[in-house]
Amino acid sequence: MTTQSSNLPLSGLWQPHSHLQHLYYGPSSVEKHLLSTLPSPSSSKVFIITGTSIATKTPLLHNLEHLLGTHHAGTYAGIKQHGPIACVDEATQLVARDPSIDTILSLGGGAAIDSAKTVSFRTHSRTGKWLTHLSIPTTLSAAECTAAGGYTGADGVKTGLGAARMGVTAIFYDPGYAKYTPRRLWLATGMRAVDHAVESYYHPYSSEMPWKVLSYWALTTLFELLPQTPAAGRPEQLGDEEAITRLLLAAYASSGFRGRNFKGGMGLSHSLGHALGSPYGIPHGETSCITLGHVVKYKAKNNPDDARQIARLLPATGGTPSGDDFDDALEVGDRILRLVDTLGLRQELGSRGVGKDQIPIIVERAMGGIKSGPEYDAVVRLVDSFF
Incomplete structure (x- = not known):
């Protein structure tokens, strides 16, 4: 099977990822479609992962928690640049306390998205269960596009993780959320x-x-x-x-x-x-x-x-x-x-x-x-x- 690409002669292979099921874009796409993408529209529990700036300097987190209503199971709003291991540890521990959580929602840029993937990976390692990952990106880093994540150790070196089921299930490119980005x-x-x-x-x-x-x-x-x-x-x-x-x-x-x-x-x-x-x-x-x-x-x-x-x-x-x-x-x-x-x-x-x-x-x-x-x-x- 051809695996590399070449332009002399033109040949190659593309195998699409299977993790992404929905890509919504445009104004109010979160409000219109978020709840319908939950694994169980009636009983799913969602844990949000985001950063301090979004949580304290914008109305986005409050609006999102209100939209989720009874589906909201908790929030970790302490993710920092490059996803430090201490932050990922704290978020993972919070998710582990509630076995009803079946969905993780990343709100923010690459650090929040990669950290959410890592939390899902760790949850699977502990329970055998993958969390459904929904993402509302607020930057152009494109971290939501891959089935890989990671964290930064205390020594400043990034550790990467990868698994097909780490990929994001639904992406929401909503300008109402991205417009607050500095x-x-x-x-x-x-x-x-x-x-x-x-x-x-x-x-x-x-x-x-x-x-x-x-x-x-x-x-x-x-x-x-x-x-x-x-x-x-x-x-x-x-x-x-x-x-x-x-x-x-x-x-x-x-x-x-x-x-x-x-x-x-x-x-x-x-x-x-x-x-x-x-x-x-x-x-x-x-x-x-x-x-x-x-x-x-x-x-x-x-x-x-x-x-x-x-x-x-x-x-x-x-x-x-x-x-x-x-x-x-x-x-x-x-x-x-x-x-x-x-x-x-x-x-x-x-x-x-x-x-x-x-x-x-x-x-x-x-x-x-x-x-x-x-x-x-x-x-x-x-x-x-x-x-």
């Missing part, structure tokens, strides 16, 4: 979606249909709409409902069609992002701002096949192809860097408190423990350019 967080997670869309193009297990096709559409939408996000005003004035909904769907298109035959990590930008993220307290969207443009240019310079695939993305970024794959791929990298500048997200590792003495540690983490060799040396030079 602008910088919204834009940074939008760059994470850009990262997903771009790295799908040079991944050997990325299928032409539907993932690359939809990633192209996603990238076009992200380049068009992210710069239009209002620059001023209260956080709840993020933008109009249609633009928010289109961006949420673009985030899904960038990652939701990965396929269950997909193997390995996303790509070098993601690997470096994980090596930089939780160990140094940098949000993953902001790691993409640091890494992606430079990684794209690195890939183009070191592999003609990668350059050929990256060049295909130039029109999606607003560019006009020259016919030279190498030059066009470099232009994609430059346009990503300019987008980061336009969004006001340009930063260097030094400004995040990371010293150059950390470069070998970062590269070793990103490369799975490799400590020497030509590729290691090349990635060391790449990471040095982040400063």
Whole structure:
């Protein structure tokens, strides 16, 4: 059975995930459809996992608990960035106290969603029962798209978990919930979606249909709409409902069609992002701002096949192809860097408190423990350019 994808000749395989049963989008989609997606509309008990900011600075949690009514079995509102193990432990213990809970509902960004997946995984390990996972994403991180989660240990290193039944059963892309997201967080997670869309193009297990096709559409939408996000005003004035909904769907298109035959990590930008993220307290969207443009240019310079695939993305970024794959791929990298500048997200590792003495540690983490060799040396030079 063919498992890898190739463009010489065009061939590949896409095996859809089976965990997602519903994807609702648009204004009031939570209010209209949430209760009907419960495993038992009459008796299901739902435990909510979210973060402190959503719980204390927006009406979202209160509204959601009110909507659930007697279905609401409890809430954990202490999830922090990168899903610290202590938070996941506390949420898991609360769920364990009530055996009637059959559903977990994540409200928020990647930390809340991944933590909810981990709680479901642990509940299954303890009881043999998987929790139905419903998700209301409020960022563009696309964590709701995969059947994998994880947590950050006390040492700052992320531990990943994966199982088909960890996947989200129903996603609600409701602009009424996402509009409260602070602008910088919204834009940074939008760059994470850009990262997903771009790295799908040079991944050997990325299928032409539907993932690359939809990633192209996603990238076009992200380049068009992210710069239009209002620059001023209260956080709840993020933008109009249609633009928010289109961006949420673009985030899904960038990652939701990965396929269950997909193997390995996303790509070098993601690997470096994980090596930089939780160990140094940098949000993953902001790691993409640091890494992606430079990684794209690195890939183009070191592999003609990668350059050929990256060049295909130039029109999606607003560019006009020259016919030279190498030059066009470099232009994609430059346009990503300019987008980061336009969004006001340009930063260097030094400004995040990371010293150059950390470069070998970062590269070793990103490369799975490799400590020497030509590729290691090349990635060391790449990471040095982040400063």
